[in-house]
Amino acid sequence: xxxxxxxxxxxxxxxxxxxxxxxxxxxxxxxxxxxxxxxxxxxxxxxxxxxxxxxxxxxxxxxx
Amino acid sequence: xxxxxxxxxxxxxxxxxxxxxxxxxxxxxxxxxxxxxxxxxxxxxxxxxxxxxxxxxxxxxxxxxxxxxxxxxxxxxxxxxxxxxxxxxxxxxxxxxxxxxxxxxxxxxxxxxxxxxxxxxxxxxxxxxxxxxxxxxxxxxxxxxxxxxxxxxxxxxxxxxxxxxxxxxxxxxxxxxxxxxxxxxxxxxxxxxxxxxxxxxxxxxxxxxxxxxxxxxxxxxxxxxxxxxxxxxxxxxxxxxxxxxxxxxxxxxxxxxxxxxxxxxxxxxxxxxxxxxxxxxxxxxxxxxxxxxxxxxxxxxxxxxxxxxxxxxxxxxxxxxxxxxxxxxxxxxxxxxxxxxxxxxxxxxxxxxxxxxxxxxxxxxxxxxxxxxxxxxxxxxxxxxxxxxxxxxxxxxxxxxxxxxxxxxxxxxxxxxxxxxxxxxxxxxxxxxxxxxxxxxxxxxxxxxxxxxxxxxxxxxxxxxxxxxxxxxxxxxxxxxxxxxxxxxxxxxxxxxxxxxxxxxxxxxxxxxxxxxx
Numbered sequence: 095x096x097x098x099x100x101x102x103x104x105x106x107x108x109x110x111x112x113x114x115x116x117x118x119x120x121x122x123x124x125x126x127x128x129x130x131x132x133x134x135x136x137x138x139x140x141x142x143x144x145x146x147x148x149x150x151x152x153x154x155x156x157x158x
Numbered sequence: 159x160x161x162x163x164x165x166x167x168x169x170x171x172x173x174x175x176x177x178x179x180x181x182x183x184x185x186x187x188x189x190x191x192x193x194x195x196x197x198x199x200x201x202x203x204x205x206x207x208x209x210x211x212x213x214x215x216x217x218x219x220x221x222x223x224x225x226x227x228x229x230x231x232x233x234x235x236x237x238x239x240x241x242x243x244x245x246x247x248x249x250x251x252x253x254x255x256x257x258x259x260x261x262x263x264x265x266x267x268x269x270x271x272x273x274x275x276x277x278x279x280x281x282x283x284x285x286x287x288x289x290x291x292x293x294x295x296x297x298x299x300x301x302x303x304x305x306x307x308x309x310x311x312x313x314x315x316x317x318x319x320x321x322x323x324x325x326x327x328x329x330x331x332x333x334x335x336x337x338x339x340x341x342x343x344x345x346x347x348x349x350x351x352x353x354x355x356x357x358x359x360x361x362x363x364x365x366x367x368x369x370x371x372x373x374x375x376x377x378x379x380x381x382x383x384x385x386x387x388x389x390x391x392x393x394x395x396x397x398x399x400x401x402x403x404x405x406x407x408x409x410x411x412x413x414x415x416x417x418x419x420x421x422x423x424x425x426x427x428x429x430x431x432x433x434x435x436x437x438x439x440x441x442x443x444x445x446x447x448x449x450x451x452x453x454x455x456x457x458x459x460x461x462x463x464x465x466x467x468x469x470x471x472x473x474x475x476x477x478x479x480x481x482x483x484x485x486x487x488x489x490x491x492x493x494x495x496x497x498x499x500x501x502x503x504x505x506x507x508x509x510x511x512x513x514x515x516x517x518x519x520x521x522x523x524x525x526x527x528x529x530x531x532x533x534x535x536x537x538x539x540x541x542x543x544x545x546x547x548x549x550x551x552x553x554x555x556x557x558x559x560x561x562x563x564x565x566x567x568x569x570x571x572x573x574x575x576x577x578x579x580x581x582x583x584x585x586x587x588x589x590x591x592x593x594x595x596x597x598x599x600x601x602x603x604x605x606x607x608x609x610x611x612x613x614x615x616x617x618x619x620x621x622x623x624x625x626x627x628x629x630x631x632x633x634x635x636x637x638x639x640x641x642x643x644x645x646x647x648x649x650x651x652x653x654x655x656x657x658x659x660x661x662x663x664x665x666x667x668x669x670x671x672x673x674x675x676x
Contacts, residue, residue: 119402120399123396125395131373131374133396135395139450140241142242143447146245146246146443147443150440154436154440
């Protein structure tokens with residue numbers, strides 16, 4: 095049985111998004127646009143840090 | 159270098175405080191410390207907050223807090239892979255670790271090797287998993303000592319021979335003593351102090367950057383100028399195309415390895431219910447945010463004009479340059495205390511592995527719970543003394559190399575542990591051969607590069623330099639798949655699986671006094 099497949103529709107596929115977003119550095123290895131003095135390369139990854147936590151929270155709440 | 163008396167006083171005061179806490183911890187949420195899962199897993203009774211502090215304190219080690227900014231200082235963006243690594247580790251934790259927690263609760267598993275033994279019925283495979291864990295953990299403990307050594311040295315306490323090592327020896331003997339008496343409760347309690355101090359030190363440092371160094375834009379610009387002028391080229395502020403492969407594969411490979419390290423499993427299994435594990439997969443990335451900020455301090459050090467002989471001295475030198483003595487003492491104490499938590503949990507994890515999967519399985523199968531716990535306490539001392547002797551006796555670079563190899567080795571337990579949590583497709587003997595092939599391939603590839611984490615392949619005109627741990631894992635999986643087919647066809651019997659599918663999905667029902675079944 096797959097995780098979370100106990101009847102309720104779940105959103106496990108959301109957890110794949112951070113991997114797609116972060117495992118292809120060609121997508122984000124650039125300086126512009128900057129944000130608060132941070133090059134894109136850095137703030138993009140920080141944004142995904144929070145997004146990943148939020149997506150995990152969503153999957154958690156939906157699979158309870 | 160002159161001894162900084164103010165910094166030293168603050169440092170010693172905080173160190174004294176955690177020592178008291180470490181011994182006091184034996185009385186906290188009191189349990190029968192003569193039993194292994196009380197000593198080695200704190201009775202599996204930690205809630206969300208305690209687990210958050212403990213696992214965070216355990217995974218984001220003092221060595222990490224020194225090595226990551228040092229890597230960014232030395233190589234720029236390439237060193238920042240620690241951030242995607244510690245982001246991606248959490249969806250993996252969320253998908254995998256609740257299953258391990260559930261099944262371990264059903265069968266009283268204390269170590270990952272206990273699980274493998276229950277799942278595949280193979281003592282040999284469990285032994286391989288246990289030894290890999292111990293082997294990978296020992297140099298990691300040694301590196302925590304390096305973290306401590308760096309800050310002690312930075313306060314001006316230096317000396318030759320035994321006198322120079324004395325502060326480190328004292329610190330470690332104290333650590334060994336309270337880990338012995340309090341077990342996992344000691345690092346859990348100390349983790350509160352450690353993590354709050356680290357957060358405070360890092361946030362203050364980050365907030366000081368705009369005022370002292372002219373803001374982040376200036377810091378990044380200074381780093382860019384610096385890397386443009388370094389000969390030979392050492393790195394860049396924006397990741398270059400040649401580094402894409404290594405950046406991505408190091409991130410995913412390290413993320414896959416993180417939660418199968420024995421000390422991570424120990425942290426997970428000490429949770430009191432499966433929800434604690436799930437919620438922490440959501441909450442623990444707060445530490446990754448902290449790590450990202452710490453990484454950027456590597457650029458701040460460049461902008462501040464810090465010059466050091468060894469990269470590991472970057473952070474201490476940066477703090478000494480920018481902050482008053484009392485705050486330097488506070489930050490250094492945070493790092494030293496930050497070394498104590500993982501060192502304690504790692505030594506407990508290694509001791510649990512030794513006790514459950516070597517001593518109990520091979521040396522004394524009749525051992526009682528009390529004898530198990532006694533053996534674990536004693537072996538935790540041996541593990542720590544071994545690490546201490548290692549750091550004092552051999553060059554630090556050996557410990558760094560071994561820890562790097564340790565990550566490659568741990569990844570070779572992924573098929574048995576993680577794939578095993580989802581199904582039992584693999585034959586236990588095939589897993590053992592696959593493990594052996596992966597260990598051999600990973601070690602050989604790494605040594606062929608002078609103990610480096612990546613190996614460059616050229617395919618046509620393109621060059622790829624993926625993480626060796628993943629290369630070895632592919633070898634491992636290929637051997638495991640092929641031999642599983644071969645062994646099953648040859649009719650080599652599989653062993654008994656003591657676990658059942660539903661035990662991975664939910665904790666055991668609470669036993670109630672009166673049966674409702676009538």
